[in-house]
Amino acid sequence: MVNFYQSKKVIIVIEFDSDFNFLCRRWGIFVSELHVVECYMETVVAVEESEKTKIEGTSAIVITCSDSSKQIADPVVYKLARVEGDGRLVPATDDEVMEVEDLLDDKNSVHFVLDTGQTAVCTSNKDTFGQEFMPIDCEGLLKFEDPSTQGGRSDALVDTTVDLGKLNSQYEEITPSKSTPVGGQIDQYGDRKQAELPLGSAESEPSTSTMCASWKPHFSKLKGEICLDNLSVRELHATFKATFGRETSVKDKQWLKRRISMGLSNSCDVSTTTFIIENDRVKKKGKVEDCNSKDEDHSEDRFAGSGGRNVSGDDISVSHSIHMEDHFSSSSKSVQSATSKHHFASEDDHQGAKRVRKPTKRYIEEVSELDCREYSGRLLSSFKSSGHGPRTRVRPIHNIQPVRRPLVTRQDSLGGSGVQIPYVSRIRRGRPRENFMALMKFQSCGVGMAARLVKKAHDGHDPQSDNEIENQELKARPVTGWVQQPLIQEPVENQQHSEQSADLNDDADEGHMDSYADDSDDNILTVPTAKGGMRRKHHRPWTLSEVVKLVEGVSRYGAGRWSEIKRISFATCSHRTAVDLKDKWRNLLRASFAQLPAEKGVGNSKKQSSSIPIPAPILLRVRELAEMQSQVSPDLKSVKYNNNHNNNNNNNSGSRNNNVNDIRSGFL
DNA sequence: ATTAGGG
DNA sequence: CCCTAAT
Numbered sequence: 001m002v003n004f005y006q007s008k009k010v011i012i013v014i015e016f017d018s019d020f021n022f023l024c025r026r027w028g029i030f031v032s033e034l035h036v037v038e039c040y041m042e043t044v045v046a047v048e049e050s051e052k053t054k055i056e057g058t059s060a061i062v063i064t065c066s067d068s069s070k071q072i073a074d075p076v077v078y079k080l081a082r083v084e085g086d087g088r089l090v091p092a093t094d095d096e097v098m099e100v101e102d103l104l105d106d107k108n109s110v111h112f113v114l115d116t117g118q119t120a121v122c123t124s125n126k127d128t129f130g131q132e133f134m135p136i137d138c139e140g141l142l143k144f145e146d147p148s149t150q151g152g153r154s155d156a157l158v159d160t161t162v163d164l165g166k167l168n169s170q171y172e173e174i175t176p177s178k179s180t181p182v183g184g185q186i187d188q189y190g191d192r193k194q195a196e197l198p199l200g201s202a203e204s205e206p207s208t209s210t211m212c213a214s215w216k217p218h219f220s221k222l223k224g225e226i227c228l229d230n231l232s233v234r235e236l237h238a239t240f241k242a243t244f245g246r247e248t249s250v251k252d253k254q255w256l257k258r259r260i261s262m263g264l265s266n267s268c269d270v271s272t273t274t275f276i277i278e279n280d281r282v283k284k285k286g287k288v289e290d291c292n293s294k295d296e297d298h299s300e301d302r303f304a305g306s307g308g309r310n311v312s313g314d315d316i317s318v319s320h321s322i323h324m325e326d327h328f329s330s331s332s333k334s335v336q337s338a339t340s341k342h343h344f345a346s347e348d349d350h351q352g353a354k355r356v357r358k359p360t361k362r363y364i365e366e367v368s369e370l371d372c373r374e375y376s377g378r379l380l381s382s383f384k385s386s387g388h389g390p391r392t393r394v395r396p397i398h399n400i401q402p403v404r405r406p407l408v409t410r411q412d413s414l415g416g417s418g419v420q421i422p423y424v425s426r427i428r429r430g431r432p433r434e435n436f437m438a439l440m441k442f443q444s445c446g447v448g449m450a451a452r453l454v455k456k457a458h459d460g461h462d463p464q465s466d467n468e469i470e471n472q473e474l475k476a477r478p479v480t481g482w483v484q485q486p487l488i489q490e491p492v493e494n495q496q497h498s499e500q501s502a503d504l505n506d507d508a509d510e511g512h513m514d515s516y517a518d519d520s521d522d523n524i525l526t527v528p529t530a531k532g533g534m535r536r537k538h539h540r541p542w543t544l545s546e547v548v549k550l551v552e553g554v555s556r557y558g559a560g561r562w563s564e565i566k567r568i569s570f571a572t573c574s575h576r577t578a579v580d581l582k583d584k585w586r587n588l589l590r591a592s593f594a595q596l597p598a599e600k601g602v603g604n605s606k607k608q609s610s611s612i613p614i615p616a617p618i619l620l621r622v623r624e625l626a627e628m629q630s631q632v633s634p635d636l637k638s639v640k641y642n643n644n645h646n647n648n649n650n651n652n653s654g655s656r657n658n659n660v661n662d663i664r665s666g667f668l
Numbered sequence: 669a670t671t672a673g674g675g
Numbered sequence: 676c677c678c679t680a681a682t
Contacts, residue, residue: 539676563670578670583676586673 228257236260540575542584547614550581551588555625559585589626592619 231239236256240248250256542550553565562578570576591614 560671579672579678580676582671582673 228260231257541612544612544615544618546570546573546576547584547588547618550584551618551621551625553581554585554629555621559625559629585622588614588619588622592622592626 228236228239231253233251233253233256236253237248239260240246240256244259248256248259250259549569550565553569557564557568560582562582565581566576566578570581
C-alpha cells in the first residue's frame with residue numbers, strides 16, 4: 001500500500017466548501033489522508049478569508065472569518081489523482097481511492113483525540129509531535145499557519161505513520177523543513193495573514209466554542225438508519241448509484257457502505273470502521289460517544305470520533321488542528337497568488353480581467369437560461385458581504401471568476417515536473433441521484449439496518465452564539481486547470497499562473513463527494529422530467545444529502561431558525577435560501593406524518609413524484625424532531641394518534657429553542 | 669433581515 | 676418555489 005503512493009503518487013486535492021461543519025467533520029476523516037499526502041505528495045490547498053470575502057475557489061480550502069465571530073470554512077471535496085508518467089494527473093478511480101483509504105486505515109492508525117483541555121495529545125507510538133502540537137482550539141483553525149511550519153510538523157506526522165517512514169525523505173524534499181513552533185505561526189507572511197484574519201482569534205470565545213461544538217460528532221445520536229448491511233454488492237452498487245448518481249466499480253462492501261453512509265449523511269467521517277454492525281444495529285466501537293457528554297466549550301473531543309478510521313482507540317492521537325493548520329497555512333500563503341491565477345485561468349472567455357459584475361438576479365436568471373446551458377460550470381455566488389452569500393441566486397452564467405484570492409495548489413514534487421493537477425470539479429454534473437428508488441427498495445427489504453445515518457451531532461450550544469459561517473464560494477468551471485505552484489513557498493501575490501486544464505472526466509470518479517454536490521449545477525431551465533412534465537426552471541430537486549443536512553440543522557438549531565441553519569449547514573449551497581429550507585421542512589413534515597403511519601418502509605409512496613423519495617429513517621427523524629419541537633400540527637398529530645409517547649412530556653410547545661439536543665438525546 | 673404562511 | 680405580510 002505504501003508503495004502505492006510512491007509509485008503512483010497520489011495527490012489529494014482538497015476542496016472546501018463553505019460549511020464549516022463539514023470541514024470539521026471531514027477533517028476527521030481526511031486528516032490521515034492528508035498526512036499521507038502531505039508527507040509524500042502534494043496537497044492542494046487553498047485558503048482565503050476575510051470578512052466578507054468569499055472564496056471561490058475551485059480546489060481550495062477556504063476559510064472566512066469575520067470579526068464578528070463568523071467563520072467559514074468548508075471543505076468539501078477531496079480528490080485523488082494519479083500522477084501519470086507524463087505528469088498528468090488523472091482522477092483516481094474508486095478503487096484507487098479505496099486503496100488509499102485502506103492504506104490509511106491500516107497503516108496509519110492515526111487517531112485524533114483531544115485530550116481534555118485544549119491540548120491535543122498524541123498517543124502514537126512516537127511522541128514526536130508533542131512539541132508541535134498546539135492546543136486545539138477552534139481558533140487554531142482560523143489561523144493560518146506559516147507554511148514553513150508545515151515541514152516540521154509533517155515530519156512528525158510521518159513518524160507517526162509507521163510504515164511510511166521511507167517517505168520521509170521524499171517529503172522532505174518537498175517541504176521546507178523548518179520546524180516552527182506553533183506559536184510562531186503566522187509570522188512569515190504575517191502581515192497578510194493577520195490582516196486577513198480579522199478574527200481575533202483568541203477572543204472570540206463564543207464563536208469558538210460554538211464552532212467546536214458543532215463539529216463534535218455525536219454518533220450516539222444517530223437516528224436514521226438505513227440498512228446497507230445486508231445488501232449484496234450488487235444492491236450496494238445500486239444504492240451507491242442512487243445515492244451518488246453514478247456507478248462505481250468498487251466491489252468492496254465495506255467501502256460501498258461507508259461511501260453510501262457518507263453520502264447520505266453528507267459526512268465523511270462515517271467510516272464503517274467506526275461501527276460494529278450487528279444485526280440491525282450499528283454500534284460504535286470505541287468510545288466515540290463520549291463526545292456527547294462533554295459539552296465544554298472547548299470540547300475536548302471535538303475530534304474524537306472523527307478519526308473514524310481508527311476508533312480503536314489507542315492509536316495515535318494527533319491534533320487535528322495542527323494538520324489543518326498546516327493546510328491552511330500553506331494555502332494561505334499561496335492563496336493569493338494562486339488565486340489570482342486561478343481565476344484567470346479559469347476564465348476562459350470573457351473575463352480576463354474584468355471585475356465581476358453583479359447582475360441582478362433576474363437578469364442573471366434570464367441570461368442563464370438563454371445561454372447557460374452549456375456551461376456546466378456554476379457560477380458563483382453573489383457576494384453579499386454580509387452573509388448569506390449567495391443568497392441571491394445567481395444563476396450560473398458564465399463562470400465567473402473569483403473575486404478574491406482563492407487559492408491554491410501545489411504540485412507534486414515527486415512528479416518532478418510540476419505537474420498540474422487539473423481541477424476536478426466536485427460538483428457532479430449530472431443531476432443528483434434520481435434513482436434512489438433502488439435504495440428504497442433495499443431498505444424496505446427490512447434487512448437489518450446497518451449503517452446509520454450519521455449524525456453529527458453537535459450539541460447544544462447556544463445557537464445564537466454560533467459563529468456563522470459565511471461563505472461564498474464560487475465555483476469555477478470544473479475543468480479549469482489547477483494552478484500549480486511550485487512549492488510551497490511563495491506568499492507572493494502573484495505569480496503567473498499556469499493553468500492547465502487537463503480535462504479529466506470528472507464524472508468518472510467523482511464519487512466521493514457527491515453528497516456535497518448539492519449545488520451542482522442544474523441548469524435551470526425547464527427540464528423535461530421523466531414523466532413528461534417539465535420541471536420548473538429554477539427548481540432544484542432536493543438531494544438526499546441536503547435533506548439530511550436540513551434535518552440535522554433543525555435538530556441542532558430548531559425549526560424556525562432557518563437563517564441559522566442556512567448559514568451553518570447550507571453555507572455552501574448558494575441556492576437554498578432560508579425560505580427554501582423552511583419550505584422543505586414543511587414538506588418533510590408533511591411527508592413524515594403522512595407516510596409514516598402507512599409503513600415504516602421506506603419513504604416512497606408509489607407516486608414518486610419528481611423528487612427523490614425520502615428514506616424512512618429520515619422521515620422518522622423528521623417526525624421525531626417535529627414532535628420534540630412541538631411542531632406537529634394538531635392535525636397531523638391527531639392523524640397519528642399517539643405518537644406522543646414518552647417524548648413529549650417535557651417539551652413544551654412553543655419553545656423551540658429548547659435544546660433540541662437534550663431532548664433528543666433521549667432517543668436513541 | 670428573517671419568518672411564517674399562503675399560493 | 677415564489678410572494679407577501681408581519682415582525
